[in-house]
Amino acid sequence: MLPDGFWRIVRTGSVGLVLAAAVAGLVLGDAWLWVAVEWSPPAYAGFYGRGGFDTSTTVALLVAAPVKAALLWLILRAPARGPLDRRAKALRRLLYLAVAYALVLWFPIALLPDAVDAAFQLALWTAIDVLYLLVIRWRSRMLRAAAGAIFAVELAGMADDLLDELDLPELGRGGVVGLGLMLGGVAATIVTLAGQRRDGRWSRGTQAAGWVSLGVYVLVIPLNVFYGRIPGGGDLVMPVVTDALALVGTVWIAATARELPTEGRPADLPPARRRAIRVAVAAVALLPVIAMIHPEQTPHLTYTGWSADCYDRPRFGDLKPAEREAVFLCRARSTDDGVSPIFPDSLSDQQVLAYGRALCRAKDREEQQAILTRAGSARPAWGADPWDLVYVCPEIVGATHPELLRSTAETEAANAAYIAEENASCRDPWPRTKGVVQATAKYFLFADGDHGYLVHDPDDETAGDEAEQAVDDLYDDNALVGVAGSTALVGHVEDVIDLCLTVKALRTPPPLRTAGWDQVDEVPIVSRSGRLTVPEMGYDQVGAGAPMPNLAIAGQGRYRLRVHVRIGDAGEEHLVVVFPGASRKRLTLKP
Incomplete structure (x- = not known):
């Protein structure tokens, strides 16, 4: 074991170096301040803080420097002297390896593939957890068995990370499984602290460090989620704060290694000293949070354009x-x-x-x-x-x-009532001529006007192309109806946003009834699937206000489509009559 004098030199030199480097970094610039406080290369500062640090980040770094120096002072305390068996010696070495990883070894390992880092962590903590089970005096078989199960869950979470890095099927596919694996580390800390308390060799200060590290872990998760919602990644206060507070866990690991000897357990500190330590711990926990609070004039963004x-x-x-x-x-x-x-x-x-x-x-x-x-x-x-x-x-x-x-339900009810009222305002213009199928409803057009409405075969695969041809036919011939194959486009006479529409399907051609109508046209139309209908109202609020029947009552084949249009007190009124017919002539029965 290294002499206590060596540890004092390392301890004093390291803490003094951190504080001096922070002061020098404040003078030399953002990159050096980042190196002094975060203990990572200057390139990381350029990556995280493009364009330089803002005032809140600089303040956070200056507050984090003495906090990390104080925690480093606790980490580098000399190990307690006393006899250790082979297992306890191995556990102490592995715990100090975990401390070294948290302080310095993380950077060279980070230069290797991520899978190497995940494998190293899994191997290290597998050995530590096994030795915890063997070295800690649990004084209860049930507690030791529970600790073994919880350690297994913790290691399963680490194994899941390794599988992810190796692009292999992961363990945590489901949300419940993933949450359980994530909470495995929290449960492992709790059960280890329970074992330390029952063992009796670890001081109250060491156990307090463990509980504080657990609180930091629980606090950091929601804070990271909150800060992750802020776009741009420019706010570095949270990473600086979490990096400083994470050292509390390293303090606990180092203290656990230091107090492993079974003899010579350190005596409890006097009450006044304990109160001073509590105040110091509270200050360490609260100062970074206080530094994170922005002044009132700084924008607080609940939602942004990226939300x-x-x-x-x-x-x-x-x-x-x-x-x-x-x-x-x-x-x-x-x-x-x-x-x-x-x-x-x-x-x-x-x-x-x-x-x-x-x-x-x-x-x-x-x-x-x-x-x-x-x-x-x-x-x-x-x-x-x-x-x-x-x-x-x-x-x-x-x-x-x-x-x-209105609410959604109120809006839907109001729309339904309005459509029902509009439909009720339309009447069948030929009540004595009953169709095999028929319907009367208000047809709603686009508010800014459109070509008209379709009578078409909705199941015809060529309907899209034929609809474009029907539009061209409507305007090229300056006709009331444009038709192409299974699609007919019926125009409107006035600039209206809705009109009354009645559709009827008959088995035989009806008598010519042009009296009382302004225009009457008859065109051929075909049904390739056995359907002809008028579109009903959809989400865009365009279409017939009531269900429209299938007008192809004879199934697949050729039909005649007769359209009557007039303008009256009720506005524009249309009557569409469909009946079987092989003729391909286009007739204008009343211009």
Whole structure:
């Protein structure tokens, strides 16, 4: 064993070097400050902090330097003297190897393939866990058996990492299995601390270091998840903090190795000394967290344009009051379809919400443009739409757009009621002529106008090409109906967004009835699959407002399609009659 004087020299020199290097790094620049505090090459600083460190990162590094120096002082304490058997000696050496890996060996091993690192960790901790079972005096067979099972789960998690690095099938395919493997390390720490307490040779300080390291591990997981949601990876405060706190686990491992002798267990410290240590530990734990807290003027981003949640757009009525502002923040920074966000990421949540409420109070589009220009928006001329603003000022938007306050269920019910009312306003124009199948409904067109509506065979594979030909036919001949194969496109006379449509299928040609109609055309159409119908309303709110029947009542074959159109008090009205017929003539029965 090395003499205590050697350990004092190494201890004092290492801690002094860390503190001096931190001061020198503050003078020499970001890269050297990173090397002094993080103990990694300057290239890592360039990778993690492109463009230099911000103020919060520099402060975090300066706080982390004395924290890591204090923890290093505890790590490098001289091993306790006393007799050790062969197993205890092997365990002490392996524990100090784990300490050396955490401090310095990680870098040369990191230069090798990742699989080498994973294999080294698995081999090292397999040996340590086996020796823990043999060296620690568990004083309970049940506890020793439980420790063996938990160590096995921990090692299974490490083996899973090795399999992943080797591109082999992993153990943790399912979410529950993966979570269990991840928590194996936590459980292994807990059971080891229980064994140390029952053994009696390890001091309260060593056990406290173990519990603190466990708390750090549990705290770091949610913090890493939170910081991982911030795009760009420019915030280095969290990596610096977690790297410093991770040394608490190394303190515990070093203290476990140091106090392995069964004789000469260190006496408990006096109460005053214990209180001082508790204060120091609390300071070590809290100072990095305090340094991580940003000043009020620094933007706090709950949502950014890269947030996955921004792809959803819940309706106002489906949200709890506490959730509505978050949705507005999401919409305000959304970059869906490559469109610039309403507000830049440089604004905090509080600023975005304040600008949003100002937009609600704006009298016109020009005032909104002025507000957005002041906010630094990339598209101030667009203004803000009420369906975005409703989440931040429902009392204002709801006064003029009450439909935006509805829930999904209320919206669906209102749409269904509106469609039913519109369908009821349409009447069958030929009530005495009953079709084999028939239907009357409102047909809804695109709000900005479109070519018309289709009577087609929806199962015909050539329908797409024939629809384009029908459009050309409609405009080339300036006709009411354009037709190609199994697709007929019926145009509308006036510039309307909906019309009343009645469809009937007859077995024989009906009498010519042109009285009361403005236009009547008859064209040939074919059904290749045995179906002819009119599209029903889909998600785009275009189509017939009620189910449309199959008009090809004779199955596959040729049919005649007669279309009647008139303009009256009820608006534009269409009657479509389909019946079997082999003629391929196109007739204009009433121009």
